[in-house]
Amino acid sequence: MNQTTEWLKVDSLDLEAQGVAHNAEGKVVFIDGALPGEVVQAQIARRKNNWEQGTLSAIKKESAQRVTPGCPHFGLHAGACGGCKMQHLHPAAQVAVKQRVVEDNLWHLGKVKAETLLRPIEGPTWGYRYRARFSVRYVAKKGAVLIGFHERKSRYVADMQVCKVVPRRVSDLLLPLRGLIMAMAERDRLPQIELAMGDEVIALVLRHLNPLPPGDLALLRQFAAEHGVQWWLQPKGPDSVRLLDEGGPQLAYALPEFGIRMPFKPTDFTQVNPHINAALVGRALRLLAVRPGERVIDWFCGLGNFTLPLATQAREVLGIEGSEALVERSRENAAANGLAHKTNFVARNLFEMTPSLLAADGIADRWLVDPPREGAFALAKAVADIVQDPSLAPGWAPPRRIVYVSCNPATLARDAGLLVNLAGYRCTAASAVNMFPHTAHVESVAVFDRDAMA
Ligand SMILES: C[S@@+](CC[C@H](N)C(=O)[O-])C[C@H]1O[C@@H](n2cnc3c(N)ncnc32)[C@H](O)[C@@H]1O
Numbered sequence: 001m002n003q004t005t006e007w008l009k010v011d012s013l014d015l016e017a018q019g020v021a022h023n024a025e026g027k028v029v030f031i032d033g034a035l036p037g038e039v040v041q042a043q044i045a046r047r048k049n050n051w052e053q054g055t056l057s058a059i060k061k062e063s064a065q066r067v068t069p070g071c072p073h074f075g076l077h078a079g080a081c082g083g084c085k086m087q088h089l090h091p092a093a094q095v096a097v098k099q100r101v102v103e104d105n106l107w108h109l110g111k112v113k114a115e116t117l118l119r120p121i122e123g124p125t126w127g128y129r130y131r132a133r134f135s136v137r138y139v140a141k142k143g144a145v146l147i148g149f150h151e152r153k154s155r156y157v158a159d160m161q162v163c164k165v166v167p168r169r170v171s172d173l174l175l176p177l178r179g180l181i182m183a184m185a186e187r188d189r190l191p192q193i194e195l196a197m198g199d200e201v202i203a204l205v206l207r208h209l210n211p212l213p214p215g216d217l218a219l220l221r222q223f224a225a226e227h228g229v230q231w232w233l234q235p236k237g238p239d240s241v242r243l244l245d246e247g248g249p250q251l252a253y254a255l256p257e258f259g260i261r262m263p264f265k266p267t268d269f270t271q272v273n274p275h276i277n278a279a280l281v282g283r284a285l286r287l288l289a290v291r292p293g294e295r296v297i298d299w300f301c302g303l304g305n306f307t308l309p310l311a312t313q314a315r316e317v318l319g320i321e322g323s324e325a326l327v328e329r330s331r332e333n334a335a336a337n338g339l340a341h342k343t344n345f346v347a348r349n350l351f352e353m354t355p356s357l358l359a360a361d362g363i364a365d366r367w368l369v370d371p372p373r374e375g376a377f378a379l380a381k382a383v384a385d386i387v388q389d390p391s392l393a394p395g396w397a398p399p400r401r402i403v404y405v406s407c408n409p410a411t412l413a414r415d416a417g418l419l420v421n422l423a424g425y426r427c428t429a430a431s432a433v434n435m436f437p438h439t440a441h442v443e444s445v446a447v448f449d450r451d452a453m454a
């Protein structure tokens with residue numbers, strides 16, 4: 001195919017950070033690498049009845065927001081790293097795009113308009129990523145090892161020598177790690193290294209398909225001593241993760257605003273960006289505005305990231321979460337932070353919520369909801385069903401305020417539609433959260449109020 005288009009004026013960016021334009025026939029053209037306001041040509045790679053997709057090939061009018069990418073592996077070329085999508089757009093403009101995505105999704109998918117758009121939550125744009133999953137490939141033909149993210153639109157591992165979105169200390173490990181894997185006898189049976197950083201520890205989880213011989217273990221120990229990392233070994237699924245050597249500092253992060261310290265295991269869910277996480281927890285709690293006598297439910301509570309700060313303010317907090325391991329971690333963390341007497345944790349599949357299950361969780365004044373990408377449909381639907389037909393849960397009352405933290409604006413919008421259009425809530429505030437600068441991921445937070453709050 002590879003035909004070049006006419007000059008096209010780019011109107012907007014889509015969720016994959018592709019420029020969106022219309023050609024002379026009125027067809028939508030998605031253009032990798034193009035920015036809103038630019039006049040560009042594209043090489044077309046895919047053509048369908050009502051849309052085409054291609055890659056930027058020439059620019060006649062450049063956006064004032066276009067910047068030089070900060071990482072040498074970013075680009076449109078073959079072999080470019082697929083980890084970032086927006087490095088060519090000024091970070092402030094990235095945030096504006098994400099804020100717009102949240103607004104547009106709420107309106108188009110949920111028919112909801114937030115009464116106030118809050119200032120987006122922003123943090124450092126480089127070195128922010130404390131979690132990452134690097135693929136490892138031993139390429140026998142070249143006698144080389146690659147460690148990194150996948151190339152753009154490909155299953156190959158990018159030839160990543162540095163990475164600007166992970167902390168410098170981690171980026172500096174990429175080449176030494178190649179040398180380590182190359183020296184190991186099991187080098188072709190080691191598919192992945194997962195990074196999980198705490199405030200003091202760089203934990204690396206090595207997935208190994210065969211038991212590791214003593215020589216390989218000795219190499220790992222030598223690497224740990226030289227580079228100050230902590231090795232964890234993963235022979236099977238995430239539950240099989242074990243420290244290579246006990247002792248040493250504990251993997252943990254702090255939430256200083258609330259005097260809380262959260263130990264975790266490297267395969268537990270923790271937020272990718274600790275700077276934004278601390279700001280997000282602070283913002284969410286200010287928005288929720290819990291009063292001392294109140295009961296709160298933290299849905300999808302993970303290891304207690306919001307539950308424990310909430311417990312410093314509320315009378316009582318119930319945390320509900322699907323993973324037994326995380327519920328166990330929440331309990332341990334509540335106890336370690338002296339908050340066990342104010343918290344309860346339950347493991348449950350929240351995609352299977354019904355009005356009677358919801359009623360059994362009791363009345364709470366406020367809810368914090370932080371679901372995975374799939375959203376909290378069953379929960380929002382159960383609230384809407386009870387509001388529409390109170391006989392489904394006699395005596396139960398919906399919370400007056402809900403703060404919903406989302407990693408997928410489409411499912412947030414769908415659930416917001418239920419809360420606002422069927423359950424009598426108003427969406428009083430919303431904002432984007434720039435948890436993942438340079439990527440197209442959009443994190444956001446929205447507030448729903450049922451009664452006028454004092
Ligand atoms: C975005 S994380 C939020 C975790 C926590 N609030 C935090 O800030 O660390 C979503 C959580 O939902 C949990 N989860 C995923 N599917 C679930 C389900 N069907 N039922 C209950 N919890 C689920 C995950 O284990 C994860 O802990």
Ligand code: SF4
Nearest residue numbers: 071081083084163164
């Ligand atoms: S993920 Fe890292 S290596 Fe890849 S483009 Fe982004 S900064 Fe560069």
